[in-house]
Amino acid sequence: MLMAELDRRRRTNRLAAYAPYSKQEEFHEAGALFRERLFMAGNQLGKTLAGAAEAAMHLTGRYPDWWKGKRFDRPIVMLAGSESYELTRDGVQRLLIGPPMNEEEWGTGYIPKADIIATTRRSGVSGALDSVTVRHVSGGASTLLFKAYEQGRGKWQANTVDFVWFDEEPPEDVYFEGITRTNATRGLIAVTFTPLKGMSTVVARYILEKSPDREVITMTIDDAEHYTPEERQRIIDSYPPHEREARTKGIPSLGSGRIFPVPEEDITVSPFAIPKHWVQIAGIDFGWDHPTAAACLAWDRDADVIYVTKNYRKREAPVHTHAAALKPWGSWLPWSWPHDGNNDVAAGENLASQYKAQGMPFLAERATFEDGSNSVEAGLMDMLDRMVTGRWKVFSTCSEWFEEFRLYHRKDGKVVKERDDVLSASRYALMMKRFARIEGGDTNWNFKARKVV
Template sequence: MLMAELDRRRRTNILALYRPYAKQREFHAAGAAVRERLFMAGNQLGKTLAGAAEAAMHLTGRYPDWWRGRRFDRAVVMLAGSESYELTRDGVQRLLVGPPLNEEDWGTGFIPKSAIQATTRRSGASGALDSVTVRHVTGGASTLLFKAYEQGRGKWQANTVDYVWFDEEPPEDVYFEGITRTNATRGAVAVTFTPLKGLSSVVARYLMEKSPDREVITMTIEDAEHYTAAERQRIIDSYPAHEREARTMGVPALGSGRIFPVAEETIRVDPFEIPKHWVQIGGLDFGWDHPFAAIACAWDRDADVFYVTKTYREREATPIIHAAALKPWGAWLPFAWPHDGLQHDKGSGEQLAAQYRGQGLALTAERATFDDGTNGLEAGLSDMLQRMQTGRWKVFSTCAHWFEEFRLYHRKDGRVVKERDDLLSASRYALMMKRFARVKADAAAWKFTDRKVV
């Protein structure tokens, strides 16, 4: 009897057992800073699970100790839906309430059974609910309304709400209607989906329209901790080639617009100790509202293979903070930097590159250029692509943020979209200036005369 009761309590309060992966935590935490969030991930990696867990927390007010996301201190009104009522029932409703066709098990979803006060049914779809009334910890009652995209935007217009959860990609008009419903309350919108529709208008809004109130988090099969390496490979191999990146990496199909149309596995390598005779160089991309980025690279001159070995990316921090993070890489490491490092700070009047030199970083004497003094973007991208295609560009598998940018780097109307490219830009600067790469200072067995490497 005791074991049965413990099992019942566990099954009817699974919210208390939710332990997110790192990428799910990142998605949750972003809600504290932005109104619009997109959790773009591969199939069966936990994006909808994370969406459901967070929705249940807002409805009940039951936030765990580790929670760093947004908190509502009162009962809320929430809209949640998917493409059709059947899909809403089988996905969103099932995860929040429990098995749709077995009413006895309602309360085994993320909304604890003790918090479900009332439900109303929807006609026309067996087992589908229209609404759920949820007890909030403050004593109030939250309202959860289930919707479907197939209804069109008109059916999403009736309510002013605190939170909207779109599970699977909504049509643009439905998405904007969801945002509108939250304007009066300064509420939030969360979207969880696998980007099988390519660079749609909703995906483009997150990837190409910069806003301090919008964030996209991507999750790949490598981030799903419940799969073994063998299981991951089996899943990857099971998908057709043209859907593989979307279904396993959460990468929208960019088609001919992708700048680096190269299979990720051909450039990814496991980390290893850099041989003492290899030369190394870093690259910087300055930023404030868009992130400041830095990379460390190693060049095997014998095989002419260029490796990205370390990455750093942080927004809205000062040169003191960035330099403190980079100095452990080695005071000897030269850093290539772009032309905007010649600009002067509006407050101090000091040149931006000089500020980083003053913090102890070994910036190269000149801004990043090719040997002939040019610095064309297309020439740099072409050099990187040719190296990737010929096996002469490799990236350590630990550089997760670098791969995030790599997957989404694309053109629109023939022009490079300069968004989410901070680490890639830093990599390009380092490659352009590889002639200034140096052997690690403490490689005592390799005492070379300093020279430019062509």
């Protein structure tokens, strides 16, 4: 009898057992900082599950101790939907409520059975619900309304709402209608999908249109901990080549606009101990509203192969915070930096000098090639040539580097300077590789006019 009761509680309070993977947790945490979030992931990796778990928390007010995302301390009104009512029923509704065709099992989704006060059915679609009334811990009741894109934007019009969840990519007009419904409350917009439509309007909004209100989180099959390496490879092999990146890595098709049209697996290597005779150098890209980023390169001069071994990315933090995170990479490690490190700042001291004052061994001059030039295109072509010829490798642990690599592209022939912070740091380090040093071999910071021979 005791086991049966425990099983009943587990099945009717699925939310209590939710334990997100790191990428799912990153998606949740972003809700505290950004009004609009896109969780772009491959198929069957957990994006819809993460959306359902968060929706249930907001509807009920039941947040776990580890929660760092947005919190509502009152009942909310929420819209949730997908492409059609059938897909909404089989995806969003199933995960929130339970199996749509078995009413006795309603309450086995992420909304605990004890918190489901009432439901109303949608006519014309078997098993589909129109709305759910959910008990909130504050004592009131939240309202969940199910929608479908096939209705058009007019059917997404409603009274002011607090949270909109689009599962699968919505049409542009439906997306903006969802934003409109949340304007008065500054409510949340969450989008979870696999980018099979390429660089669509909605995807471009997140990737190309800079805004402090928006964030995109990508999740690949390697981030899904429920698959073994063998299962991952079997899944990857099951898709046609032109769909593999979208379906397994959540990468929208960028076509001929992609700057590094190289298979990710061709440049990925497992981390290893850097041989003592290899030289290393780091690069930094300064930022505030866009992140400050850094990358560490190790250079096997005998084979002329560059390895990206470490990366770092953080926004809206002061110099001392970045320095504290980067100094453990090595007091001997030379740092290359871009031209804006010489810019004057309000305090009267340029950025490069501020980092030097924090104990970081910055090179004496900004990053340039040996001839004194600093062409972005030349740096990118050097990186691409190395990738194609097997002379550029990246440790698999450099997740931020790969996130940017997957989406780095051109528009109308020009490099889109968005979400390229770690890549830029890598490029600065590559430009100055002549100043690279062996680990612990030199702690003299006067690197001017000295280079590897």
